[in-house]
Amino acid sequence: MSLLYTLNQRYAMKKCIVMCVLVMFFLSVLCVWAQESNESRLLFAYEKNFARGSLTTKVQVLQDAAGSGESGMGKLYLRALEFYLSNYNTLSGDATAIELVKLAARLAGEEQYKAAIDSLWTVFQNDNDTGIRLAAMNSLGEMLDPEHQLLEQIYSFLKVENDQYLQGKEVDLQVVAETVMTLGKIGPAGAFPVLFAAIHLGYPDHIEQKAKDAIDKLEGDTSEMVVEVLETGFAREKKPVLDWAMLNDSFTKEQKGELALKALDIGLGLTNNEDINKLNRELRYSAVNYLTALEWSLATPLLIEHFNQTNIEVDRGITPKTVLLEAIAALGTMSTNEAAVRLSLYLEVLNTYMENGQRVDEQVVLAVIRNLGRLGGNAAFDHLLYAMYLDYPRSVKQAAREVLSDLQQ
Secondary structure (H helix, E strand, O other), rough: OHHHHHHHHHHHHHHHHHHHHHHHHHHHHHHHHHHHHHHHHHHHHHHHHHHOOOHHHHHHHHHHHHHHHOOHHHHHHHHHHHHHHHHHHHHHHHHHHHHHHHHHHHHHHOOOOHHHHHHHHHHHHHHHOOHHHHHHHHHHHHHHOOOOOHHHHHHHHHHHHHHHHHHHOOOOOOHHHHHHHHHHHHOOHHHHHHHHHHHHHHHHHHHHHHHHHHOOOOOOOOHHHHHHHHHHHHHHHHHHHHHHOOOOOOOOHHHHHHHHHHHHHHOOOOOOOHHHHHHHHHHHHHHHHHHHHOOOOHHHHHHHHHEEEHHHHOOOOOOOHHHHHHHHHHOOOOOOHHHHHHHHHHHHHHHHHHHHOOOOOOOHHHHHHHHHHOOOOOOHHHHHHHHOOOOOHHHHHHHHHHHHHHHHH
């Protein structure tokens, strides 16, 4: 009897607990439903008043909705944006309508109402009012993620502004600054080219600084973006982007070598514009110095091309002798037979000049001999030996003797 009583008690207790849990669950669901129902009724009331009210009333409805403390008003803010767009020809330039759309754009961002993204971008594109565009761009920055497809259009917009500014045309600097900050807020690696351009086009200092700050916030691998700047950017920003990459500790030696090699390839290109050619030469010289420091042997073919081109430029008075000395030193760091063969052939040419009584620069021939010694191998053995019989200065003959001695060991 007592066992049966005990079992009945336990059953009753479990039943009570289950009932309590179910009651609490239904109460919580009821509360949520009641809250949602209340918000829905409130949103419906705001939408109804917005639809039938004047422009001034519409502004007041948005202000009341924002001040109510209730969430879930995004649909109302989107309706305001769509209202403005649908009646743009009539409302454009109207002070109250401008106030309305600025408010709607700002509140949509604060609400994080992503359904409004397309309308915000349409407003930004179609309207020339600075305040409206600032509000729309700022809200886009609150809602877009780094993978959003709309970013490509924002990049294109900023690229056009950069192009216009470079050509001396008028752009809205406030909107440019806001766009730059928005891209920094979102942080997509794809923004690197347009942001880097903004740093080097002569914008006011505050925009340059915002662009620098934005670049520091970008996520992902920017090495591919550096390549894009090198390939498609303005000539004036190519050397700066290479310098930036080479000083970037997040890049590996391999990445830096590949970027410097790409820069050298681009820098070797010639155009009909001498200003661009000058900038390309500066890019080329910088790339050579980085490749020398990295001892990037994969660069040998392009460094030989650079050496050949530099020789021509020095003869024409375009390039100083120091660049030729750097080109020789670069080949000396390559540790390749191709580099040794090229310097060996150059020494043969210098020997011929000397033999024919032509002037040979002592620094240049010394650099060739010493870098042949650094490369090793027997490619230049005969030319080094012959140099000792020519009327070179003592320093040259001594250098040749030392290199030959090392080669024979």
